[in-house]
Amino acid sequence: LGHTVHWLEEVGSTNDVARRLAEAGAAEGTVVLAGRQRAGRGRLRRWWWSPLGGLWMSVILRPTLPPERLSLLTLAAAAAVAEAVEGQAERPVALKWPNDVLIDNRKVAGILLESVAHPDGAEYVVAGIGVNLDVEGEPVPAELEGRLTWLAREAPRPVSRNDLAEAILERLEARYGQLHQEGAEPVLAAWRARAAWLGEPVRVTLPTGEVVGIALDVAADGALVVEQADGRRRRVLAGDVQRLRP
Ligand code: BTN
Numbered sequence: 001l002g003h004t005v006h007w008l009e010e011v012g013s014t015n016d017v018a019r020r021l022a023e024a025g026a027a028e029g030t031v032v033l034a035g036r037q038r039a040g041r042g043r044l045r046r047w048w049w050s051p052l053g054g055l056w057m058s059v060i061l062r063p064t065l066p067p068e069r070l071s072l073l074t075l076a077a078a079a080a081v082a083e084a085v086e087g088q089a090e091r092p093v094a095l096k097w098p099n100d101v102l103i104d105n106r107k108v109a110g111i112l113l114e115s116v117a118h119p120d121g122a123e124y125v126v127a128g129i130g131v132n133l134d135v136e137g138e139p140v141p142a143e144l145e146g147r148l149t150w151l152a153r154e155a156p157r158p159v160s161r162n163d164l165a166e167a168i169l170e171r172l173e174a175r176y177g178q179l180h181q182e183g184a185e186p187v188l189a190a191w192r193a194r195a196a197w198l199g200e201p202v203r204v205t206l207p208t209g210e211v212v213g214i215a216l217d218v219a220a221d222g223a224l225v226v227e228q229a230d231g232r233r234r235r236v237l238a239g240d241v242q243r244l245r246p
Contacts, residue, residue: 002165003027006031010035015114015128017058019114036054040056044207058128059127076178089159099111101131133150135150223235224239
Protein backbone atom coordinates (compact mmCIF):
# COMPACT_ATOMS: atom_id res chain seq x y z
CA LEU A 1 0.00 0.00 0.00
CA GLY A 2 1.15 3.55 -0.67
CA HIS A 3 3.23 3.03 -3.81
CA THR A 4 1.26 5.87 -5.39
CA VAL A 5 0.47 8.86 -3.20
CA HIS A 6 -1.54 11.89 -4.32
CA TRP A 7 -0.85 14.90 -2.11
CA LEU A 8 -3.34 17.79 -2.16
CA GLU A 9 -3.09 20.96 -0.08
CA GLU A 10 -6.82 21.25 0.33
CA VAL A 11 -9.79 19.08 -0.67
CA GLY A 12 -13.44 18.64 0.16
CA SER A 13 -12.91 15.08 1.40
CA THR A 14 -9.99 12.76 0.60
CA ASN A 15 -12.55 9.93 0.45
CA ASP A 16 -14.27 11.63 -2.51
CA VAL A 17 -10.97 12.08 -4.34
CA ALA A 18 -10.08 8.43 -3.69
CA ARG A 19 -13.50 7.27 -4.91
CA ARG A 20 -13.07 9.15 -8.17
CA LEU A 21 -9.61 7.62 -8.62
CA ALA A 22 -10.94 4.15 -7.83
CA GLU A 23 -13.78 4.58 -10.36
CA ALA A 24 -11.14 5.54 -12.92
CA GLY A 25 -9.30 2.28 -12.21
CA ALA A 26 -6.61 3.33 -9.71
CA ALA A 27 -4.68 0.40 -8.30
CA GLU A 28 -5.15 -1.07 -4.85
CA GLY A 29 -2.99 0.79 -2.36
CA THR A 30 -3.33 4.20 -4.03
CA VAL A 31 -3.27 6.85 -1.31
CA VAL A 32 -4.74 10.36 -1.17
CA LEU A 33 -3.34 12.71 1.48
CA ALA A 34 -4.52 16.26 2.09
CA GLY A 35 -3.31 19.15 4.22
CA ARG A 36 -6.82 20.23 5.07
CA GLN A 37 -10.38 19.12 4.29
CA ARG A 38 -13.23 21.55 3.83
CA ALA A 39 -15.89 18.85 4.07
CA GLY A 40 -14.37 15.96 6.01
CA ARG A 41 -16.90 13.23 6.72
CA GLY A 42 -17.30 11.04 9.78
CA ARG A 43 -19.31 7.93 10.55
CA LEU A 44 -23.09 8.12 10.83
CA ARG A 45 -23.24 11.12 8.46
CA ARG A 46 -21.31 13.34 10.81
CA TRP A 47 -18.99 16.14 9.91
CA TRP A 48 -15.26 15.68 10.66
CA TRP A 49 -13.16 18.65 11.71
CA SER A 50 -10.02 18.58 9.52
CA PRO A 51 -7.78 21.58 10.24
CA LEU A 52 -4.25 22.12 8.96
CA GLY A 53 -1.75 20.00 10.85
CA GLY A 54 -3.85 16.81 10.85
CA LEU A 55 -3.36 13.58 8.93
CA TRP A 56 -6.21 13.19 6.44
CA MET A 57 -5.71 10.13 4.31
CA SER A 58 -7.69 7.72 2.15
CA VAL A 59 -6.49 4.37 0.86
CA ILE A 60 -8.04 2.46 -2.04
CA LEU A 61 -8.49 -1.24 -1.29
CA ARG A 62 -9.74 -3.95 -3.61
CA PRO A 63 -10.40 -6.78 -1.17
CA THR A 64 -11.10 -10.35 -2.20
CA LEU A 65 -12.88 -11.46 0.95
CA PRO A 66 -16.08 -13.38 1.62
CA PRO A 67 -18.90 -11.05 2.79
CA GLU A 68 -18.69 -11.92 6.49
CA ARG A 69 -14.97 -11.18 6.55
CA LEU A 70 -15.43 -7.98 4.55
CA SER A 71 -17.29 -6.53 7.52
CA LEU A 72 -14.15 -7.03 9.63
CA LEU A 73 -12.17 -4.66 7.45
CA THR A 74 -13.25 -1.79 9.66
CA LEU A 75 -11.89 -3.52 12.80
CA ALA A 76 -8.69 -4.45 10.95
CA ALA A 77 -8.18 -0.80 9.97
CA ALA A 78 -8.90 0.34 13.51
CA ALA A 79 -6.37 -2.10 14.97
CA ALA A 80 -3.78 -0.98 12.40
CA VAL A 81 -4.27 2.71 13.12
CA ALA A 82 -4.16 2.10 16.88
CA GLU A 83 -0.90 0.15 16.55
CA ALA A 84 0.69 2.86 14.41
CA VAL A 85 -0.46 5.72 16.64
CA GLU A 86 0.72 3.90 19.75
CA GLY A 87 4.12 3.23 18.19
CA GLN A 88 4.61 6.83 17.10
CA ALA A 89 3.05 8.62 20.06
CA GLU A 90 4.37 6.34 22.80
CA ARG A 91 1.06 6.59 24.62
CA PRO A 92 -1.38 3.75 25.31
CA VAL A 93 -4.23 3.77 22.83
CA ALA A 94 -7.68 2.20 23.18
CA LEU A 95 -10.36 1.33 20.63
CA LYS A 96 -14.01 2.19 21.03
CA TRP A 97 -16.32 0.05 18.94
CA PRO A 98 -16.19 -0.03 16.05
CA ASN A 99 -13.24 2.16 15.13
CA ASP A 100 -12.65 5.20 17.29
CA VAL A 101 -9.07 5.50 18.47
CA LEU A 102 -8.79 6.99 21.96
CA ILE A 103 -6.09 8.32 24.25
CA ASP A 104 -7.38 8.78 27.81
CA ASN A 105 -10.96 8.45 26.55
CA ARG A 106 -10.59 11.27 24.05
CA LYS A 107 -10.73 10.67 20.34
CA VAL A 108 -7.41 10.97 18.56
CA ALA A 109 -8.33 9.22 15.29
CA GLY A 110 -11.32 7.94 13.37
CA ILE A 111 -11.88 5.71 10.37
CA LEU A 112 -14.58 5.85 7.72
CA LEU A 113 -14.82 2.92 5.31
CA GLU A 114 -16.90 3.47 2.22
CA SER A 115 -17.44 0.55 -0.13
CA VAL A 116 -18.85 0.49 -3.60
CA ALA A 117 -20.18 -2.59 -5.33
CA HIS A 118 -20.70 -2.70 -9.07
CA PRO A 119 -23.24 -4.83 -10.91
CA ASP A 120 -20.35 -6.75 -12.49
CA GLY A 121 -19.19 -7.72 -9.00
CA ALA A 122 -16.05 -5.60 -8.91
CA GLU A 123 -15.90 -3.79 -5.62
CA TYR A 124 -13.58 -1.37 -4.00
CA VAL A 125 -13.32 0.09 -0.55
CA VAL A 126 -12.01 3.51 0.39
CA ALA A 127 -10.50 3.48 3.87
CA GLY A 128 -10.57 7.05 5.14
CA ILE A 129 -8.31 7.65 8.12
CA GLY A 130 -8.17 10.86 10.10
CA VAL A 131 -5.64 11.42 12.87
CA ASN A 132 -5.66 14.55 15.01
CA LEU A 133 -1.97 15.29 14.88
CA ASP A 134 -1.87 19.01 15.54
CA VAL A 135 -4.46 21.74 15.39
CA GLU A 136 -1.94 24.53 14.61
CA GLY A 137 -3.43 26.84 17.17
CA GLU A 138 -6.93 26.72 15.66
CA PRO A 139 -9.66 26.88 18.28
CA VAL A 140 -11.33 23.52 18.86
CA PRO A 141 -15.02 23.74 17.83
CA ALA A 142 -17.18 24.05 20.94
CA GLU A 143 -19.10 20.81 20.32
CA LEU A 144 -15.85 18.80 20.23
CA GLU A 145 -14.29 20.43 23.29
CA GLY A 146 -13.23 17.80 25.82
CA ARG A 147 -14.04 14.93 23.46
CA LEU A 148 -11.03 15.02 21.18
CA THR A 149 -7.31 15.25 21.64
CA TRP A 150 -4.30 15.49 19.33
CA LEU A 151 -0.85 13.96 19.27
CA ALA A 152 1.07 17.23 19.57
CA ARG A 153 -0.54 17.46 22.99
CA GLU A 154 -0.26 13.81 24.00
CA ALA A 155 3.08 12.55 22.67
CA PRO A 156 6.36 13.12 24.50
CA ARG A 157 8.00 14.32 21.27
CA PRO A 158 6.75 15.67 17.93
CA VAL A 159 5.24 13.07 15.60
CA SER A 160 5.91 13.62 11.89
CA ARG A 161 2.97 13.31 9.53
CA ASN A 162 5.03 11.33 7.03
CA ASP A 163 6.32 8.88 9.62
CA LEU A 164 2.81 8.38 10.97
CA ALA A 165 1.33 7.90 7.48
CA GLU A 166 4.03 5.33 6.69
CA ALA A 167 3.48 3.51 9.97
CA ILE A 168 -0.29 3.39 9.37
CA LEU A 169 0.16 2.04 5.85
CA GLU A 170 2.62 -0.57 7.07
CA ARG A 171 0.26 -1.79 9.83
CA LEU A 172 -2.76 -1.62 7.53
CA GLU A 173 -1.00 -3.73 4.94
CA ALA A 174 -0.12 -6.28 7.63
CA ARG A 175 -3.64 -6.51 9.11
CA TYR A 176 -5.29 -6.43 5.68
CA GLY A 177 -3.06 -9.25 4.47
CA GLN A 178 -3.75 -11.21 7.65
CA LEU A 179 -7.51 -10.87 7.15
CA HIS A 180 -7.12 -12.39 3.68
CA GLN A 181 -4.65 -15.12 4.61
CA GLU A 182 -5.43 -16.13 8.18
CA GLY A 183 -9.11 -15.28 8.56
CA ALA A 184 -10.94 -13.39 11.26
CA GLU A 185 -9.29 -14.53 14.50
CA PRO A 186 -5.97 -12.63 14.53
CA VAL A 187 -7.71 -9.39 13.60
CA LEU A 188 -10.38 -9.89 16.25
CA ALA A 189 -7.68 -10.66 18.81
CA ALA A 190 -5.74 -7.50 17.89
CA TRP A 191 -8.90 -5.42 18.18
CA ARG A 192 -9.93 -6.99 21.52
CA ALA A 193 -6.44 -6.40 22.93
CA ARG A 194 -7.12 -2.65 22.80
CA ALA A 195 -10.88 -2.66 23.27
CA ALA A 196 -12.25 -0.04 25.65
CA TRP A 197 -15.34 -0.76 27.74
CA LEU A 198 -15.78 -4.49 27.13
CA GLY A 199 -17.46 -5.87 30.25
CA GLU A 200 -18.85 -2.45 31.15
CA PRO A 201 -22.35 -1.01 30.97
CA VAL A 202 -22.97 0.97 27.80
CA ARG A 203 -25.71 2.69 25.89
CA VAL A 204 -25.70 2.18 22.14
CA THR A 205 -27.61 4.73 20.12
CA LEU A 206 -28.95 3.13 16.94
CA PRO A 207 -30.57 4.75 13.94
CA THR A 208 -33.83 3.28 15.28
CA GLY A 209 -33.59 3.53 19.07
CA GLU A 210 -31.12 2.38 21.67
CA VAL A 211 -29.71 -0.69 23.39
CA VAL A 212 -28.55 -0.57 27.01
CA GLY A 213 -26.55 -3.37 28.61
CA ILE A 214 -23.10 -4.81 29.15
CA ALA A 215 -20.76 -4.63 26.14
CA LEU A 216 -19.75 -8.30 26.06
CA ASP A 217 -17.62 -8.83 23.00
CA VAL A 218 -17.16 -8.28 19.32
CA ALA A 219 -18.53 -11.10 17.14
CA ALA A 220 -16.87 -12.82 14.18
CA ASP A 221 -18.66 -10.47 11.77
CA GLY A 222 -17.59 -7.37 13.71
CA ALA A 223 -20.93 -6.79 15.47
CA LEU A 224 -20.91 -5.55 19.06
CA VAL A 225 -22.65 -8.01 21.39
CA VAL A 226 -24.57 -6.33 24.22
CA GLU A 227 -26.25 -8.26 27.06
CA GLN A 228 -29.40 -6.51 28.24
CA ALA A 229 -30.69 -6.55 31.83
CA ASP A 230 -33.21 -9.27 30.90
CA GLY A 231 -30.34 -11.49 29.76
CA ARG A 232 -31.12 -11.17 26.08
CA ARG A 233 -28.14 -10.61 23.83
CA ARG A 234 -28.37 -8.02 21.10
CA ARG A 235 -26.00 -7.74 18.17
CA VAL A 236 -25.33 -4.21 17.03
CA LEU A 237 -24.01 -3.55 13.54
CA ALA A 238 -24.02 0.26 13.46
CA GLY A 239 -24.40 2.71 16.28
CA ASP A 240 -22.75 5.01 18.71
CA VAL A 241 -21.49 3.59 22.01
CA GLN A 242 -21.36 5.59 25.21
CA ARG A 243 -20.17 4.34 28.55
CA LEU A 244 -22.77 4.48 31.33
CA ARG A 245 -21.02 5.76 34.39
CA PRO A 246 -22.26 4.24 37.64
C1 BTN B 1 -15.27 8.92 12.39
O1 BTN B 1 -14.70 8.65 13.44
O2 BTN B 1 -16.43 9.34 12.41
C2 BTN B 1 -14.54 8.72 11.09
C3 BTN B 1 -13.71 9.91 10.70
C4 BTN B 1 -12.94 9.69 9.42
C5 BTN B 1 -12.21 10.94 8.96
C6 BTN B 1 -11.32 10.68 7.78
S1 BTN B 1 -10.24 12.02 7.42
C7 BTN B 1 -9.80 11.30 5.89
C8 BTN B 1 -11.07 10.72 5.32
N1 BTN B 1 -11.80 11.71 4.55
C9 BTN B 1 -12.99 12.01 5.12
O3 BTN B 1 -13.81 12.84 4.66
N2 BTN B 1 -13.16 11.28 6.22
C10 BTN B 1 -12.03 10.39 6.47
